[in-house]
Amino acid sequence: MKLITAVIRPHRWENVREALELLGISGMTLTEVSGYGRQKGHTEVYRGAEYDVLLVPKVRIEIVAEEPDVDGIIQAIQSSAATGKIGDGKIWVSPVESVQRVRTGETGPAAI
Amino acid sequence: MTTPQLAAVAAIDPTATAAGDTAWLLASAALVLLMAPGLAIFYGGMVRSKSVLNMMMMVLGALAVVTVVWVVVGYSIAFGDDVTLGLFGDPTQYFGLKGLVEADPEARIPGILFAMFQGLFAVITVALIAGAIADRTRFGTWLVFCAVWTVLVYAPVAHWIFDFDAEGHVGGWMANKLGALDFAGGTAVEINSGAAGLAAALVLGKRLGFGRDPMKPHNLTLVMIGAGLLWFGWFGFNAGSALGASHLAAMAFVNTLVAGCTGLLAWLLVERVRDGHATSFGAASGAVSGLVAITPSCGVVTPIGAMAIGVAAGAICALAVGLKYKLGYDDSLDVVGVHLVGGLVGTILIGLLASSDVAAVDGLLYGGGLDQLGKQLVAAGATLVFSFTMTALIVWVLEKTMGFRVAEDDESAGVDLVLHAETAYDLHAATGGSRPHFGGN
Numbered sequence: 116m117k118l119i120t121a122v123i124r125p126h127r128w129e130n131v132r133e134a135l136e137l138l139g140i141s142g143m144t145l146t147e148v149s150g151y152g153r154q155k156g157h158t159e160v161y162r163g164a165e166y167d168v169l170l171v172p173k174v175r176i177e178i179v180a181e182e183p184d185v186d187g188i189i190q191a192i193q194s195s196a197a198t199g200k201i202g203d204g205k206i207w208v209s210p211v212e213s214v215q216r217v218r219t220g221e222t223g224p225a226a227i
Numbered sequence: 228m229t230t231p232q233l234a235a236v237a238a239i240d241p242t243a244t245a246a247g248d249t250a251w252l253l254a255s256a257a258l259v260l261l262m263a264p265g266l267a268i269f270y271g272g273m274v275r276s277k278s279v280l281n282m283m284m285m286v287l288g289a290l291a292v293v294t295v296v297w298v299v300v301g302y303s304i305a306f307g308d309d310v311t312l313g314l315f316g317d318p319t320q321y322f323g324l325k326g327l328v329e330a331d332p333e334a335r336i337p338g339i340l341f342a343m344f345q346g347l348f349a350v351i352t353v354a355l356i357a358g359a360i361a362d363r364t365r366f367g368t369w370l371v372f373c374a375v376w377t378v379l380v381y382a383p384v385a386h387w388i389f390d391f392d393a394e395g396h397v398g399g400w401m402a403n404k405l406g407a408l409d410f411a412g413g414t415a416v417e418i419n420s421g422a423a424g425l426a427a428a429l430v431l432g433k434r435l436g437f438g439r440d441p442m443k444p445h446n447l448t449l450v451m452i453g454a455g456l457l458w459f460g461w462f463g464f465n466a467g468s469a470l471g472a473s474h475l476a477a478m479a480f481v482n483t484l485v486a487g488c489t490g491l492l493a494w495l496l497v498e499r500v501r502d503g504h505a506t507s508f509g510a511a512s513g514a515v516s517g518l519v520a521i522t523p524s525c526g527v528v529t530p531i532g533a534m535a536i537g538v539a540a541g542a543i544c545a546l547a548v549g550l551k552y553k554l555g556y557d558d559s560l561d562v563v564g565v566h567l568v569g570g571l572v573g574t575i576l577i578g579l580l581a582s583s584d585v586a587a588v589d590g591l592l593y594g595g596g597l598d599q600l601g602k603q604l605v606a607a608g609a610t611l612v613f614s615f616t617m618t619a620l621i622v623w624v625l626e627k628t629m630g631f632r633v634a635e636d637d638e639s640a641g642v643d644l645v646l647h648a649e650t651a652y653d654l655h656a657a658t659g660g661s662r663p664h665f666g667g668n
Binding site: 126129200 | 636644649
């Protein structure tokens with residue numbers, strides 16, 4: 116089992132959700148985050164005082180999936196989140212040792 | 228010298244004291260001004276958090292621009308001597324409010340006070356249009372639009388319906404030749420802004436992701452506060468339109484309260500039956516719908532008539548706000564569903580519910596026949612067609628010349644940040660990530 120984490124532009128989220136739903140992805144966790152990479156922040160001005168706001172708002176999606184599904188999910192996120200401009204985000208995959216459904220106590224793939 | 232309108236008012240209620248009338252109109256004008264920040268808060272709560280400041284800026288920007296334009300030339304076009312066929316007034320007669328600056332000992336109300344009271348009506352009308360094109364317009368172009376629209380659309384329509392004939396003065400065609408009734412602005416304010424909102428939304432197009440992305444109101448408590456401020460200000464709008472501290476003002480005051488209440492209840496009833504829940508957003512919208520519809524009629528119907536108008540507006544507007552999804556136009560904050568539809572309801576129902584106990588005529592249901600109803604339909608229709616056509620033209624020309632709509636990337640990022648370099652809410656100290664510069668750094 117793998118954990119797929121994607122950080123994307125907030126306004127692409129509906130696009131990504133639709134693409135994942137077509138794959139039959141039945142659940143995920145979403146967090147509003149902020150960060151920066153090659154895309155730097157912006158300048159805000161309050162009564163003439165300038166503020167450099169380095170961090171850019173992003174959305175982080177986390178999906179636990181079985182190994183054969185991982186490539187399809189990555190493809191779906193990549194194509195639905197991309198705008199072609201700096202700041203589109205990243206997707207990474209990490210191993211997951213165990214998963215357990217809280218309600219039933221099921222473990223492994225049955226809990227996904 | 229007295230303005231002709233005020234001479235006409237003086238004839239309505241010769242027993243009222245000038246001091247009382249003037250005091251009430253001063254207070255009313257301040258109440259109408261409060262509707263601008265009230266509207267900013269009402270609309271601000273309805274948009275997404277990335278564009279709340281821009282929405283408030285559109286409303287306050289309209290306040291500033293329209294007031295200036297009104298003083299320079301707007302009032303004169305609306306209330307100067309008619310130039311041709313009752314269509315618009317002489318723009319030079321009161322240019323810069325000249326002729327109103329020196330005190331007139333014979334005036335019941337200072338002419339300059341009447342001019343500014345009317346100017347604040349223009350402010351609200353223009354500001355209302357902002358709701359139809361939320362989240363997607365350039366601020367500078369919006370300010371230009373406010374000025375152009377005041378001169379080419381608002382002032383003429385105000386002349387048609389608000390400028391009464393008097394000795395030595397010829398006013399607008401709707402009020403005098405046609406004889407339509409509009410106490411406080413069902414045509415000039417509500418239908419006018421609603422039709423303009425529809426035209427502007429159609430010409431500028433939908434927001435990115437309209438119908439797909441969630442665009443729910445980001446702060447309903449702001450919406451509730453804004454609705455309350457609007458309602459409070461509306462007493463100045465409607466009862467102030469009696470232009471005196473009179474029984475008629477009290478009548479308009481009562482009707483304004485009553486119609487807001489029945490509008491609120493009717494909208495909630497529709498929601499409860501259709502969607503299963505009575506919502507806070509529905510309560511705020513229903514009250515405003517009732518207030519919109521009673522605006523033209525508050526000085527011509529009985530309190531029972533006002534209740535009926537509020538019910539009709541609350542129910543019909545609750546159904547009308549869904550049209551934009553069916554028909555595919557993005558009237559973002561329902562200027563069409565509430566102000567155009569509510570304005571039509573209130574203006575047309577005068578033809579049925581006007582009572583000679585309050586006004587000079589009886590409507591159809593009070594035995595007055597179809598005559599007044601026909602006049603109301605003509606006034607409503609003419610305002611709608613003129614406003615829609617002119618606005619579509621103005622918005623189209625501004626989009627082609629200055630650019631009215633923001634770039635797609637800017638719209639996605641949010642207009643607060645892109646246009647104003649501000650964000651409305653800084654709720655997390657760490658992620659705000661701010662580093663202040665001081666002096667010339």
